[in-house]
Amino acid sequence: MYDALLPDLRCPTCAGALDLGDARRDAAGEIISGALRCACGAVYPIRDGIADFLGPPRPPTIAQLTNELPATAWAYERLWRPFALTLLSGESFPYQRELALVTEWIEATRGGLMVDVACSNGLYARALAQAIRHVPGHVVGIDHARPMLREARQRARAAGVRVSYLRASAQSLPVASSAASGVTIGGSLNEIGDLDACLREVRRILARDGRFVTMTLLKGQSAVGRTVQHIVSAGGIAFWSPEELLRRFRAAGLYPQRDEQYGIVLFTLACPSSPS
Template identity: 25%
Template sequence: MELAVRAAAPSCSSSPSLHPPRVPCRLGRSPGLPLPARRVALAAAAFALDPFQEIKTELNDASKTEVFACPVCYEPLIRTGPPGMNLPAIYRSGFKCSKCNKSFTSKDVFLDLTVTSGMKEYSELKPARTELFRSPLVSFLYERGWRQNFNRSGFPGRDEEFQMAQDYFQSVAGGILVDVSCGSGLFSRKFASSGAYSAVIALDFSENMLRQCYDYIKQEETPMNTNLALVRADISRLPFASCSIDAIHAGAAIHCWPSPSNAIAEISRVLKPGGVFVATTFLSTPTNSGPLSIDALRPLRQIVGPVNSSYNFFTEGELEDLCRSCGLINYSSKVQRSFIMFSGQKP
């Protein structure tokens, strides 16, 4: 156990907040106690002397779904409050990084794990295609007509897309799934209700999308103790420990991301070995990309992109190259007109 190791190991720091006071030598050297018993005694004494050990022990004994990490330094967050990944437990909990001392709360209906969380003076704007979805109006309309229009481009619809994704995720059933750029939780809620995962994290940068997701959860009478958490985070700075997530889903999202390469590199970082990434998007066509859909003109995006606020659309070859360059293997895809669902796996 971490507690026993820390109590027995010598400390290089004098900070009382990070290390317990020294235990009297006679406790660890008592000739009447065998080595295992001496370690237990050391651990018990350290626990009694260090109030922070209560938190650490709770983390050790908590559900394996405790995967949140600091978006600044990626160190695991210390959690105070009830364990669990459901909405009431997250809402009543506080989170703090033991390394950089940054605190995170869920004072709203979601847990804000962005780098800018808690800042009072500094504000940061994303590209227009990202900021659009932070609008209350767009968040309200997303499931009330906006998403349904994707059918014109070949998207098969919510139920079929969900089942297609589930087929890709069969090998990681029972694990933790993160629905990145979840929007109003169109698929997050279905993943959570399916019971196929130990926990589902609905993650988006838009505060209003997460609020809409919460409203839908209440309207659908989804039990509040369902293993579903709402988290605000940046796709290029995922607040999870490396190799901690089993499955990641990104529905109709990659064309909105400021830097798809940074995002997929982050996805690759947090996936466990064998973990699966599944995403859908629009393939580049003359309709949505104009002349830039022609292979010979694709390099011009480097010139046009910085002054163009429209979405980024890719060819299938580009998507496969992107996944492979970020360390994902076993790439596969399904295409229907300009709709594509593609998948990669962490080796």
């Protein structure tokens, strides 16, 4: 993680400000090790450049347990993610198309703090960091799985972009209220667990003019699709209709401004204020 993130970090236990101690930085200025301390007594270690707000892994579902495996982290962006949207949408959907949509909708060139929640290998985080290179801002990627975060950090460093990485819960984000100009979640809403708590946290950390962009998988329409989704739902992966998903956005105070559907893939832009 980097010093640019420190003013916007908060203790997930009491929401207090955090002080950095025992910090060791590398030649590029990344904080490699240290500890974040709160006046409430909580201490969060930084190891290998990743701040840990969770402690020992306790994945509640098979899907989240799978993401804790180093093999999953290695394979995710190498073997699955490059082809996923093409397979799920039924049309050509390469990275260039997806990332252009996400960075445009979130208006990344505004800069500020951009938060990639449930970031996995950091695909969206890297795209956001590239987009804000020439404006003041910083990107943070958050995930519960340390192997995913290790892979994400390595990929960000290889790409030459600055992204801070935190191990934290999507339902308890260690970010100050109203601090984020943009929040993204790329596909992970389906396995996030408590969807409503996650959406409330997104609303809490978004600035009044902030923008929230998600890519979500919807309920299948075919018999085969519904059968497959029924099977994987036992592992903790949920699917919704567009109407149900957008209703839950609104209940959390996130008002959909725009959406586009490709097969079972739904992109949504939501903001903390209703459209005029």
